[in-house]
Every structure is written in C-alpha cells, then in structure tokens.
Amino acid sequence: MAAEASRTSEARRDAVFGRWVVFSPARSRRPTDLKSHAPANPSPGAGAAAGAPKPSCPFCQGRESECAPEIFRVPAPPDASPWRIRVIENLYPALRRDAEPPAPEEAGEGEATPGERAVVGFGFHDVVIETPRHDVRLWDLDAAGVGDVLLAYARRVRQLMEHPAVKYVQVFKNHGASAGASMAHSHSQMLGTPFVPPSVTTRLNCMKEVFERLGKCSLCEFQSKDILVSETHNFSAIVPFAASYPFEIWIIPRQHSSYFHEIDKDTALDLGSLLRTMLAKLSKQLNDPPFNFMIHSAPFGVSSSCLPYTHWFLQIVPQLSLIGGFEIGSGCYINPVFPEDAAKILWELDC
C-alpha cells in the first residue's frame, strides 16, 4: 500500500458520524507471523466460460425458479436476455415480511429488564440481481447499466416506504468473501427495518449538532480540494477527511438532498457513471479488493426541521484488513493511509 510511512500519527473526527479515526502510516509496516489474512481476490468470472451460467447459481439467467419470488424486473431489449435486473425476495431473510408488524407503541413497553426491548422480526429483506450473467461485475456494465441498478434500488425503496411500519431501508452491496458476501453473482441487498438503526440515529444527531452550532450542513461544505477524487455535474467523489477505512470513498450529491430514493433518471445516470469509475479505480489500484457499499439516506418521515442537515451519500469501503478488539470496543478505527494520499492516488489513476 502506498502509505507515506514517514508522516506522523493524527487523530481526526468526522462531521457525519462523529467518529474518531487514528491515522497511523507506521502501522502498515508491522510484521505478522500468522497466515496472511489478506482478502482473497473474489473475481466471480474466474473459471466460468464467458457468458455461461454457473451450473449451481440461482441468480443466473435460466434459474429464476430456484429463487425466492420476484418483486419486479427491468426488462432487456427484445433480442437479448429476458431481463437485465431482477429485484427478488431474499430466500433466507433476516426480517420477515409475513411477521406481524410491531404496533407503534410496542417498543418500550413491558421492559422485563431495564432498557431492553424485543419486537417480532418484521421487515423486508430483498436482493437486487444486477445482471443475468455470472461473469459480469457491476462496474463491467456501462454507465446507463449501473444507473438502472440505482433506479431499481430507488424504486424498491419507494415501494417499501409505503408500508407504515417500515422506518428505514438500508441499501448495501457485499462484493467478495472477505466483505461478507456468500454469493459471487453480482448483486446487492436492502433491508427495510421496523426501527431506525443506531448508526442512522447517530449520524442524524451528529449532523444536527454541526448544523445548530455552525448553521451549515456537514456535507454541503466539505470540499478541501486535496481529498477530491472525481466530480460530475451532480456528484463529488471524495476520500473523507476522517475515513475509517483505507481508500474509503464517499459519493455525495453536490446539491443538498435528504433522500436517495427521490433520484431522477438523469441524476441516476450521472451517479452510475461516477460509481462505475470509482469501482473501476479501486479494482485497478487494489487488485479487485473485496468491498462493501452502503447508501446513507434519511429515515422516512423525519420532520421538516431535519431536512436542512440530512444529506444522503453513498459510501464505498474496500476491505483490506480486519478490524480488531480496539475497533470493536471503542468504535474508533485505525487507518494506515491518510485520506489525502489515497485521494491523490485515486485521482491520478486512469480509468
């Protein structure tokens, strides 16, 4: 990794999650006598003949019947495959759409033990199959293809928003075994939860605090030039000032906007093009690393006073090393690569 090991340590706190991150280039030189835990290169294409479905993959074209029910599909032109994108139910859902939704007051009632709560596992857990082909990665699609995947997310989020018990939808993608993926075929997921997840609450509180103190949205005014990786008409891609992970990237709408799911077709195309480039850059620089991406949006139905400081964005985190007890215990990350250095490398990379 191209860390500048001569630079000294620094601790930074970010303005969105309120997290402290310790930057320590020297850490990247520490030795190891344990088997390498370097993430395996997860290229799904390897070994499969181009275009051929993998015999056992239920996400491949032609094996639709082995999947949980389809919610909708994005059709392909008549002479091509029958679909380009499918949004389906997750066959092993963490939350169940057929469970009884919690009554509005249920949470908090009848605490057997101080502060603890339990609700039935109601919610929605869906999978977005991004391509019918087993050997195609998201960034192998063209900008319009990636844009269509983003539009499929947005459409499904809007559907889930209609359900009164769904408070938030977390859209995310796992790529590669070390990033948690169990399926190699290019896909993403979303979970509609009956509660606002803890990180979302923390993020809103932190952005609110900044707004109240300084009268500014944390994400409208970030731009120190040295952390910019790329820009389009509607979006900036940056390595955030206090990135938790080496080579972490945030793609942020340049116009203030609270909800991802309100994205229109042109903006999705623009985002598709930038996301494609960023994934290609990470793949080239870090040798097809495992990664996750997450869309951070506002919870449904927040009051209008929250809108000035909620600003959605897409976070990409390559998984280059494992976290340890310090991170689990403190919530504070150690990052061996300064954001300025990562941004410079990614900016200069031709993709």
Added chain:
Amino acid sequence: MAAEASRTSEARRDAVFGRWVVFSPARSRRPTDLKSHAPANPSPGAGAAAGAPKPSCPFCQGRESECAPEIFRVPAPPDASPWRIRVIENLYPALRRDAEPPAPEEAGEGEATPGERAVVGFGFHDVVIETPRHDVRLWDLDAAGVGDVLLAYARRVRQLMEHPAVKYVQVFKNHGASAGASMAHSHSQMLGTPFVPPSVTTRLNCMKEVFERLGKCSLCEFQSKDILVSETHNFSAIVPFAASYPFEIWIIPRQHSSYFHEIDKDTALDLGSLLRTMLAKLSKQLNDPPFNFMIHSAPFGVSSSCLPYTHWFLQIVPQLSLIGGFEIGSGCYINPVFPEDAAKILWELDC
C-alpha cells in the same frame, strides 16, 4: 452451529449500547458459492515443539531485545523463566507517547470544515505479553496466571490514568488471524486515547437514559436466568439478551462498580478463573475460534453523578462470520443464534 432454525426472527435492543440486533436462525442455512471464509483455526502451538521459542517471534523468552522497551514485568519464581508477563511498548504504535499532547481546548477549535476536527496523534499503545512461551494460550494458564494478566492490565491502566491528557484506556485482546491478530504469541493490547471514544460515549448515554427513566443501572439487574452461563462469588458470565455476535459472552461484576482498574487481587483471581473457563468453553464448543475480548470501563474523571449507571464489564466475541454492508451501514447486527440457545449450550458444556 446449534441454532434452532425453526424459531422465527426477532429484533432486540440492548440496554448498554442501545444497539438493535436481528436474531434470525434461518440465516444460518443460507448457501454459499464463494470460498469458505470460515475463520482459520489459529492455534499458535501447532507446529512448535512444546516449550520451544519460535525462531522468529519477538514475544518469546530470550528475544526481549527485539521488542520495543519494557514498561514493567511480572517476575517468575527464581527457578523458572525470568518473567511470566511483560508489559511493553508497541513497536508500531497507532498513537505516539512522544507526540505533543493536545491542549485541553484544542479539539473543536479552528474547524476548517463544519464539525471536523484533527489533533496530533498523541497517546499510548502498549502490548501485554501474557506468557514467555509461544505454545501457551491464555486459558492454558491456571486461574492465578490469568488473574495476574488482569492485574497487569489494571496496573498499567492506573499508570496511564496519571497522564492528564489520557481520557480513556481501551484494553483488548485479538486471538487468531480472523480476529485481526498479526502475532500468534499470546498477548493483549491497550490504547490510551486523548479523547473519549465514540462507543464509550454512546454506552454512557444509553446507560444514563435507562437510569433516568427507570432508576436502575442497566447491568445490575440483567439476570433472566436463561442467559446465565456461569457464576462466581464476584462475577456473572452471561450471553447478553441482545448479543451482536453468536456465542458472545459478557462477564459482569455482581457488585456495582464503575472502573475495572480498581480491581483487587482476590477479585482478579476470581475473574481469572471465570475468564479461563469461558475461553475454554468457547474453544471447546467452537473449535478454537478466533475471538476478541474488550474491557468496557468508565472514562477517567467522569463526574460522580455518572457513577451510579456506569458498570464495567468484559465482553468476549468469537469471530465466526464476517460482517457485511448491512452492519457497516446501519450499526445493526444480524445474529443467527438466539442468546438463550447459546447460553444453554455453554452452560451445559463441561470445562
């Protein structure tokens, strides 16, 4: 894993971190077509002749000169090895003891961008070598041996507490490559930070809220019997009601107590015995899994009004699967094993 796959999903919120966890036994049945990311069995003893130092390990007896400076050691009886425990500086520290400590007002001043902060990377990063022998794991020591390791932590925490710029000390242990460890020789670490880490703030706020609402400390009154794994005179070991990780264990002082570092010799012996048993149980049940443990204590110098709701504990998390984008994005975990089931299995296990 012994999940009861017939049980339905449930979401639970814990009373200490305020985290929501989704329990979903069905998740453990999902298939994978990616190479197994099952954590490798990390036994350091494998391959090494009993008692022989590993040629390249700086933590082994006889190679002390290859380590960063020693802070103190716990001597062994005269006829044995020259030491039993060594507390040393980390040779690749994330935070540096020779950096200028931040001035009390520094954080928050001069925000270039709303809400962001940077301070020099001042702090302490130490390593505790738990045994001179490469082939001995922490739970291979006897109860007194584990107790002495705990007393070494406490002693070093008390030393760090003397430094006015140190706000918190995170004590933690990484065991096995998949738990982040880079060194196989049995050791733990601690980081003294010039800020209160985010998870500590969240924990305190959450416990405060419970206390204000119900007049009770979240950890003095947890005990539903069905999550108890074991008990000693001074401690309870439980699988918490809303465990984030399968087979996670918390060891909690039965008497209300805010600070780990105030532990006395007898209590440390008692804790040593329970910790030893819990690690042996996890090793037996889960085939020597990689794991982390973390000590959660109160930050230094909190006001006396905080003491009634801060209650220290030791958290052990086996690393059986990788987290994915849902957890990273939402801060909410998916756990396929209900705490009641894990506790029952661990309770019944003979160790």
